[in-house]
Amino acid sequence: MEQINELFQQNHEVLLGYFLKLIAAIVIFYVGRIIARSISALLEKGLLSRNIDKAVVSFLSSILYAILMIATALMALSQVGVQTTSFIAILGAAGLAVGLALQGSLANFASGVLIILFRPFKSGDFIDAGGITGTVDKIEIFQTIMKTPDNKRVIVPNAKITGGHITNFSAESTRRVDLVIGISYDSDLRKAKALLEQIISEDPRVLAEPAPNIRVSELAASSVNLIVRPWVNTDDYWGVYWDTLEKVKLTFDEHGIGIPFPQMDVHIKQDSKE
Incomplete structure (x- = not known):
């Protein structure tokens, strides 16, 4: 017991410093979480007020919340003396690997968000896009589901739609x-x-x-x-x-008005012999 007291007396300033840093890290984490929730809720409310699809709104708000929480955690760890440079490097490498592996899906996701934000067409419109002509049934995050005039169900990747011309036959009255x-x-x-x-x-x-x-x-x-x-x-x-x-x-x-069809007149010329 005396050794513990002696050790505490010798290092109380250091221990007090670590304790204060730990308290500061906890405060940073909780305040950051409150701020992240508030910003995520504001984003969700703003997007919903613009009649954006709820699935996309929820996904975007979740991504924003996750990014803010990662930043908050890094700030809290740096406060207690943890070197966060290696964590950032690992996160960057992991993000790059995931991005390369899912670049097609990410392109479809980004295109889906653009379609919902800028609304070149909506569900029920008759359009020509992505090489398909039909009625839009559903607009999802990664794909758009269309029905052709002969009632075929066609699933078109969103990146293919935004990567070409879009003709909306229902846009005008x-x-x-x-x-x-x-x-x-x-x-x-x-x-x-x-x-x-x-x-x-x-x-x-x-x-x-x-x-x-x-x-x-x-x-x-x-x-x-x-x-x-x-x-x-x-x-x-x-x-x-x-x-x-x-x-x-x-x-x-x-009324005797003729509607002609394509035809060819062939003239045969015969030479007369003396």
């Missing part, structure tokens, strides 16, 4: 229907245009503004091509497209 109608050269052009104008005007789904456009677009090899461009609501696009083509064929047949 109206769309222009582009049709090319060819008539034969011996048909009455003015009559054909009048019939097309009648067909378009009788369809209640066609919008008055912008006005439909019917013009001669090309004098082709075997036909006179007319463009027919009415504007419709996006939901009526395919109905107007298909119905107009059918109505044009039936109406042109009734």
